[in-house]
Amino acid sequence: MMAAFEPKIVGILCNWCSYAGADLAGISRTKYPANIRIIRVMCSGRVDPTFVLQAFAEGADGVLVSGCHPGDCHYQEGNYKTYARAEILEQLLEQMGIEKGRFRLTWVSANEGEIFASLVSEMVEEVRALGPFRPTRERFAELQATIGREVAPAAGAGGEGND
Amino acid sequence: MPGSDATSCGILRVVAGAEQTEIGTGVQGMSDVRTGVYVCHCGSNIAEKVDCARVREFASELKNVVVARDYQYMCSEPGQELIRQDVEKNGINRVVVASCSPRMHEPTFRKTLETAGLNGYLLEMANIREHCSWVTTDREAATEKAAALVAGAVARVAFHEPLEERFADLKQRLLVVGGGIAGIEAALKVAAGGYQVTLVEKEPSIGGNMARLDKTFPTLDCSACILTPKMVAVAQSENVTLYTYAEVEKVEGYVGNFQVTIRQKARSVDTSKCTGCGVCYGKCPTRVPSEFDAGLGTRKAIYVPFPQAVPNKPVIDREHCLQFTKGKCGVCARFCPTGAIDYEQGDQLITEEFGAIIIATGYETWDPAAAPQWGYGRYDNVLTAMQLERLVNAAGPTKGKIQLQDGSTPEAVAILHCIGSRDENYHRYCSRFCCMSSLKLAHLAREKTGAEVYNFYIDLRAFGKGYEEFYNRVQEEGVHFIRGKGAEVIRKDGRLAVRAEDTLLGRYREVPVDMVVLNTAAVPRRDSEKVGQVFGIQPSPDGFFLEAHVKLEPLKTATDGIYIAGCCQGPKDIPDSVAQGAGAASEVLSLFAAGKVKISPVVATVDSQLCSGCRVCLPLCPYSAISYDEVNRTAYVNEATCKGCGTCVASCPSGALSVRHFTDEEIIAQIKEVLAV
Numbered sequence: 024m025m026a027a028f029e030p031k032i033v034g035i036l037c038n039w040c041s042y043a044g045a046d047l048a049g050i051s052r053t054k055y056p057a058n059i060r061i062i063r064v065m066c067s068g069r070v071d072p073t074f075v076l077q078a079f080a081e082g083a084d085g086v087l088v089s090g091c092h093p094g095d096c097h098y099q100e101g102n103y104k105t106y107a108r109a110e111i112l113e114q115l116l117e118q119m120g121i122e123k124g125r126f127r128l129t130w131v132s133a134n135e136g137e138i139f140a141s142l143v144s145e146m147v148e149e150v151r152a153l154g155p156f157r158p159t160r161e162r163f164a165e166l167q168a169t170i171g172r173e174v175a176p177a178a179g180a181g182g183e184g185n186d
Numbered sequence: 187m188p189g190s191d192a193t194s195c196g197i198l199r200v201v202a203g204a205e206q207t208e209i210g211t212g213v214q215g216m217s218d219v220r221t222g223v224y225v226c227h228c229g230s231n232i233a234e235k236v237d238c239a240r241v242r243e244f245a246s247e248l249k250n251v252v253v254a255r256d257y258q259y260m261c262s263e264p265g266q267e268l269i270r271q272d273v274e275k276n277g278i279n280r281v282v283v284a285s286c287s288p289r290m291h292e293p294t295f296r297k298t299l300e301t302a303g304l305n306g307y308l309l310e311m312a313n314i315r316e317h318c319s320w321v322t323t324d325r326e327a328a329t330e331k332a333a334a335l336v337a338g339a340v341a342r343v344a345f346h347e348p349l350e351e352r353f354a355d356l357k358q359r360l361l362v363v364g365g366g367i368a369g370i371e372a373a374l375k376v377a378a379g380g381y382q383v384t385l386v387e388k389e390p391s392i393g394g395n396m397a398r399l400d401k402t403f404p405t406l407d408c409s410a411c412i413l414t415p416k417m418v419a420v421a422q423s424e425n426v427t428l429y430t431y432a433e434v435e436k437v438e439g440y441v442g443n444f445q446v447t448i449r450q451k452a453r454s455v456d457t458s459k460c461t462g463c464g465v466c467y468g469k470c471p472t473r474v475p476s477e478f479d480a481g482l483g484t485r486k487a488i489y490v491p492f493p494q495a496v497p498n499k500p501v502i503d504r505e506h507c508l509q510f511t512k513g514k515c516g517v518c519a520r521f522c523p524t525g526a527i528d529y530e531q532g533d534q535l536i537t538e539e540f541g542a543i544i545i546a547t548g549y550e551t552w553d554p555a556a557a558p559q560w561g562y563g564r565y566d567n568v569l570t571a572m573q574l575e576r577l578v579n580a581a582g583p584t585k586g587k588i589q590l591q592d593g594s595t596p597e598a599v600a601i602l603h604c605i606g607s608r609d610e611n612y613h614r615y616c617s618r619f620c621c622m623s624s625l626k627l628a629h630l631a632r633e634k635t636g637a638e639v640y641n642f643y644i645d646l647r648a649f650g651k652g653y654e655e656f657y658n659r660v661q662e663e664g665v666h667f668i669r670g671k672g673a674e675v676i677r678k679d680g681r682l683a684v685r686a687e688d689t690l691l692g693r694y695r696e697v698p699v700d701m702v703v704l705n706t707a708a709v710p711r712r713d714s715e716k717v718g719q720v721f722g723i724q725p726s727p728d729g730f731f732l733e734a735h736v737k738l739e740p741l742k743t744a745t746d747g748i749y750i751a752g753c754c755q756g757p758k759d760i761p762d763s764v765a766q767g768a769g770a771a772s773e774v775l776s777l778f779a780a781g782k783v784k785i786s787p788v789v790a791t792v793d794s795q796l797c798s799g800c801r802v803c804l805p806l807c808p809y810s811a812i813s814y815d816e817v818n819r820t821a822y823v824n825e826a827t828c829k830g831c832g833t834c835v836a837s838c839p840s841g842a843l844s845v846r847h848f849t850d851e852e853i854i855a856q857i858k859e860v861l862a863v
Contacts, residue, residue, distance in 0.1 A: 031861055033857055033860065033861065035853075038289075039744055040724070042287075042289070043289060043744075045316065045317055046287045046289060046313075046316040046317070048316075048320075048321055049287070049315060049316030049317060049318075049320035049321050050316060050320070052320050052321070053321060054321055054322065054323050055321055056327075057318070057321075057322045057324065057327035057328055057330070057331040060331070060334050060335060060338065060860035060861070061313065061317050061335075062338065062853065062856050062857060062860065063288070063313075064832065064848055064853065065788065065830055065831050065832055065845075065848060066831035066832060066833060068806075068831055068832060068833030068836060069831060069832030069833065069835060069836055069845065069848060070836060071835070071836040071850065072836075074853060074854065074857065077854055077857055077858075078857050078861070081857060081858045081861045081862075082861045082862075083857075083861055091724075094719050095718075095719070095724055097722060097744065097745070097831075098808055098829055098831035098833065099722070099808035100808050101808070101831050101833045104806060104833050104836075104837070108836070132724060133724055133732060133744070134724070134725070134726050134727045134732060135727075140321065
């Protein structure tokens with residue numbers, strides 16, 4: 024018997040709002056699933072769309088990018104750039120056949136600990152329902168070409184279909 | 187107690203007590219990277235949910251790791267000593283501390299590395315408390331997550347490079363925004379230290395809400411008597427520049443070097459000629475409800491808000507002045523003996539540089555007209571607490587007489603606490619000062635009119651120095667206390683009546699009165715969202731400004747060099763506002779005394795060999811830190827103005843841009859390893 028599927032989600036969070044919001048969830052002892060691995064950047068504007076592709080190539084089942092609410096960016100307008108890039112990235116992901124629910128861009132402020140926790144819970148459930156992310160050989164080649172780097176196929180990758 | 191044991195014992199015992207895995211050699215890959223990993227128990231905060239020994243064992247197998255330990259409290263002196271000893275004895279040159287959020291203790295451990303002779307930037311923290319043990323129910327899942335976070339940190343730290351903090355010059359000038367008691371206190375304290383202070387106030391006069399009060403609890407000293415000398419002191423201080431009827435429009439720069447644009451709104455009065463004689467508003471034919479008197483009295487279209495205003499120079503309210511609305515009148519200009527009236531005067535933009543900013547923009551009171559059950563705006567003689575405050579005030583619209591709409595004296599007065607506060611429908615928080623101001627108003631109403639006074643309260647919070655004693659005194663004066671929130675105000679038999687559930691008697695009551703006073707919630711100012719955006723500071727869930735740490739950094743914000751004081755951070759009484767004003771001043775005085783400001787070395791860099799000169803990055807920088815070098819045809823980053831957000835880096839098509847400490851290699855290595863577990 025295989026163990027129940029536990030999705031792996033990478034969260035790339037800005038230092039000033041969303042990372043602090045995730046800290047607040049902790050300080051308030053608000054529980055959420057352990058499936059997310061949080062990485063800190065100074066601004067969501069730092070998130071190169073290839074980080075998201077890279078995460079999928081390395082075996083992530085979902086990727087969350089989160090920054091300050093519009094108008095609240097610590098660097099004035101970095102989150103607007105993130106928003107613009109995410110729109111294009113979402114189209115690209117769609118063309119590659121990566122289901123919509125696997126990537127999310129959200130705004131979480133430093134006081135929204137509970138919102139962060141419920142957001143993660145929600146995303147984990149959504150990705151769990153989608154099942155493991157197993158790119159086909161074609162999709163994987165496409166990913167590789169887009170990132171422009173050599174990446175080792177993730178476990179289970181390279182099969183003929185989404186079995 | 188493991189906690190007290192860990193922090194009080196000597197180093198020898200600690201090292202003996204610290205579980206460890208030493209590997210010594212066998213470093214693969216980058217041979218010069220020698221990483222030490224330290225897994226903190228944080229007492230039981232982490233250890234309760236994370237099997238720290240297993241995480242340590244796991245870490246010891248990771249690439250480049252030469253020593254891994256777990257310990258009770260890594261932030262304690264003996265905990266830090268473990269790191270120092272490993273630097274010395276095991277030659278580690280990278281450190282991973284798996285403990286709390288780096289937002290908490292990164293500065294602590296950077297210092298540890300520095301005292302051990304390592305550069306502070308060779309540190310990476312894995313947040314296994316806030317992001318792991320505190321949010322996870324299952325111990326197995328939490329341990330696995332902690333291991334993943336540690337693996338990510340170990341992979342990332344290998345790429346860290348030593349970085350040198352730089353120092354920038356600092357403008358020893360302070361901007362204070364808001365001229366209420368907190369802002370005045372802050373301005374006076376910093377000015378007394380010999381530094382230049384600019385105080386900007388939106389209203390025509392400084393003084394804030396405190397200037398509107400009659401007496402102050404619990405001592406019943408007159409508000410004006412203690413406030414106006416401070417207002418005058420600010421105006422007369424050689425070190426203070428005062429802009430009233432002015433607003434901050436734009437803030438650029440960073441701690442030590444803020445460029446601020448202030449809009450001086452047109453007063454329509456040349457203050458250099460005006461003597462404050464008052465002939466103009468004596469003659470002005472237009473009457474407007476007075477904001478200062480909470481709408482009870484009137485003022486003229488050219489006015490000073492109250493007699494002790496600082497500066498004592500009028501402004502013309504252009505929305506109501508006939509000269510502006512109808513194009514004819516000119517009475518004030520005709521009668522002004524010094525020719526100070528200037529209808530043509532325009533707004534003026536002033537740009538100044540400051541090293542620090544204190545925001546003390548205060549609060550306003552909630553408008554109870556939004557809640558019809560309390561009758562405000564529907565029935566005569568239903569007032570807000572601020573309106574009663576103005577009635578009681580000898581300089582107010584009735585010269586201090588508490589009277590009903592028809593001029594008679596009330597025989598019974600109800601004071602309703604918690605109107606809009608501690609109420610899920612309006613504001614969940616407690617406004618803190620209204621219990622005490624209700625007691626004060628009850629005392630004054632009883633003293634001045636002899637009326638029966640009924641307080642309708644949920645709980646009485648008399649927490650401050652002398653407050654409980656004042657509460658006892660007011661009870662002894664014969665004021666009635668009904669424990670039950672005033673639920674509804676109705677009209678009955680030509681009078682008003684308050685309906686409430688008396689929770690001590692356990693029954694419903696209807697108390698007939700002549701006057702109802704609603705002590706309404708203190709709320710963030712209506713423009714506080716805009717103010718937050720101008721200064722780049724955030725609101726708390728209640729809408730008041732958010733402090734850097736609720737207990738340990740109550741006056742700092744997330745933005746270095748910008749401080750908050752007084753009610754803009756949350757409702758406060760006068761003693762607390764004054765203490766915060768002085769506290770924020772002390773933050774600024776420390777900063778100014780240091781004379782220089784530390785600038786983070788985390789900035790963007792350009793590899794000129796890779797840069798194609800496409801200039802995609804130039805318009806992305808909100809600080810204009812990137813320019814185009816015409817000679818070399820490459821982008822150039824000004825490190826002094828770059829803030830290190832990395833937005834430009836993510837846009838560079840040729841990979842020429844990088845940001846220190848957050849390079850592509852570092853982030854990608856971390857992504858890869860957190861997923862490998």
